[in-house]
Amino acid sequence: MNMYIFVRASLFCLVLFIWSALIAQNSKENFLIWGLRGSNAKYGACKNRCRPPGSEPLPEGIVASTSNLEKRPLWGSPKNTNTSKSLFAVAVGIKQKKTVNEMVQRFLASDFVVMLFHYDGIVDEWQDFEWSNSVIHISTGNQTKWWFAKRFLHPDIVAEYDYIFLWDEDLGVENFNPDRYLSIVKDEGLQISQPALDISKSEVHHLITARGRRKNVHRRTYKLGTTGIHCDENSSAPPCTGWIEVMAPVFSKAAWRCVWYMIQNDLIHAWGLDMQLGYCAQGDRTKNVGVVDAEYIVHLGVPTLGESDNKSKAVSSGDTSRAESKETSHSQAIDKRIEVRRQSYYEYMIFKSRWKKAAEEDKCWVDPYSETKQGKQTTR
Numbered sequence: 001m002n003m004y005i006f007v008r009a010s011l012f013c014l015v016l017f018i019w020s021a022l023i024a025q026n027s028k029e030n031f032l033i034w035g036l037r038g039s040n041a042k043y044g045a046c047k048n049r050c051r052p053p054g055s056e057p058l059p060e061g062i063v064a065s066t067s068n069l070e071k072r073p074l075w076g077s078p079k080n081t082n083t084s085k086s087l088f089a090v091a092v093g094i095k096q097k098k099t100v101n102e103m104v105q106r107f108l109a110s111d112f113v114v115m116l117f118h119y120d121g122i123v124d125e126w127q128d129f130e131w132s133n134s135v136i137h138i139s140t141g142n143q144t145k146w147w148f149a150k151r152f153l154h155p156d157i158v159a160e161y162d163y164i165f166l167w168d169e170d171l172g173v174e175n176f177n178p179d180r181y182l183s184i185v186k187d188e189g190l191q192i193s194q195p196a197l198d199i200s201k202s203e204v205h206h207l208i209t210a211r212g213r214r215k216n217v218h219r220r221t222y223k224l225g226t227t228g229i230h231c232d233e234n235s236s237a238p239p240c241t242g243w244i245e246v247m248a249p250v251f252s253k254a255a256w257r258c259v260w261y262m263i264q265n266d267l268i269h270a271w272g273l274d275m276q277l278g279y280c281a282q283g284d285r286t287k288n289v290g291v292v293d294a295e296y297i298v299h300l301g302v303p304t305l306g307e308s309d310n311k312s313k314a315v316s317s318g319d320t321s322r323a324e325s326k327e328t329s330h331s332q333a334i335d336k337r338i339e340v341r342r343q344s345y346y347e348y349m350i351f352k353s354r355w356k357k358a359a360e361e362d363k364c365w366v367d368p369y370s371e372t373k374q375g376k377q378t379t380r
């Protein structure tokens with residue numbers, strides 16, 4: 001009897017156990033299914049949602065992933081409802097005040113956002129210009145425009161601007177209209193461009209930058225430059241085609257996003273960058289990179305970054321090589337320029353070897369220009 005009860009009780013327990021186990025199992029599944037069903041709609045749509053790293057805890061609609069350089073009023077709505085569509089950034093020293101003033105006025109008149117990178121630490125002396133409060137001043141001593149650009153023109157910050165002008169300070173803009181320039185580069189599909197140089201008044205280093213008169217733009221040079229590189233109509237690589245010099249580059253938004261990544265934090269003279277710009281041309285560099293003849297500038301060749309207080313010519317914020325050809329009377333200035341040039345060259349070698357190593361190591365990367373014979377490096 002006792003035994004019987006025991007067995008029955010055991011059986012009951014067993015059944016109970018199995019049943020509860022089943023229930024548990026079921027409800028677990030139910031729970032799981034519910035869970036899945038509940039978030040299913042979200043789940044499918046969200047799985048591959050590309051969110052800026054770090055923003056995942058936030059609802060997507062509140063994430064402001066890009067910014068701009070517009071000033072905002074402390075109260076009320078902005079006075080100027082025209083949002084600027086392009087950005088003009090220039091590295092400046094007070095010694096080029098007059099030239100820079102002309103440039104800035106021209107770009108402001110075309111509704112550009114203007115940024116001055118002060119490499120000589122002098123900001124107050126620009127205050128006497130009416131426009132001084134309408135531009136953005138960034139001041140850090142002894143830095144090149146590439147240093148500034150890498151730090152203050154992140155593509156997410158300048159995402160609203162269709163074109164980024166990143167210029168040296170020693171450029172005459174008498175024959176340059178920013179609006180007309182923009183309309184030409186848009187028509188011609190130029191992603192990376194520069195205005196041509198007026199050869200009668202400019203320091204010209206590469207013949208591809210010399211102004212032609214026959215067309216609005218040109219994309220190659222047929223001439224032998226001072227560099228001794230041979231260019232003809234079959235040339236397919238820089239510096240014969242797909243190339244600009246970098247004293248007055250203009251980048252489309254997409255091209256800038258690419259170029260920004262190419263600029264190395266520690267290589268502030270950016271030598272060698274010009275030869276690789278074609279990789280950022282958003283397609284065929286022989287078509288998307290060009291020089292605009294119709295709107296042209298004068299390259300004065302009098303930049304002052306690195307200049308000693310003596311009247312010697314020194315190095316520019318953009319192209320630090322230029323100073324080399326200048327006469328000088330002061331040995332200290334020579335020393336500095338030699339130092340800067342040596343550093344620039346050293347950085348150039350580093351950049352080249354970094355590129356080579358990266359190209360070898362990235363098994364997924366395909367060099368679109370591997371077939372084309374790379375022009376010899378420019379002698380910058």
Ligand SMILES: *[C@@H]1O[C@H](CO)[C@@H](O)[C@H](O)[C@H]1NC(C)=O
Pocket residue numbers: 079080081082111
């Ligand atoms: C807005 O832009 C147009 C066209 O460029 C110009 O005529 C107008 O004066 C601008 N308005 C303001 C408030 O700047």
Ligand SMILES: *[C@@H]1O[C@H](CO)[C@@H](O)[C@H](O)[C@H]1NC(C)=O
Pocket residue numbers: 119120121122140141142
């Ligand atoms: C730039 O460097 C020079 C030489 O080292 C120094 O005399 C000068 O004060 C520096 N200028 C700024 C603004 O930092």
Ligand SMILES: *[C@@H]1O[C@H](CO)[C@@H](O)[C@H](O)[C@H]1NC(C)=O
Pocket residue numbers: 232233234
């Ligand atoms: C360019 O290529 C064409 C076709 O291959 C050839 O006939 C021509 O001679 C080449 N021109 C030069 C300057 O090498």
Ligand SMILES: *[C@@H]1O[C@H](CO)[C@@H](O)[C@H](O)[C@H]1NC(C)=O
Pocket residue numbers: 308309310330331
């Ligand atoms: C310019 O160079 C001369 C000659 O070396 C030197 O005596 C003078 O102090 C320098 N002037 C300035 C302002 O650095």
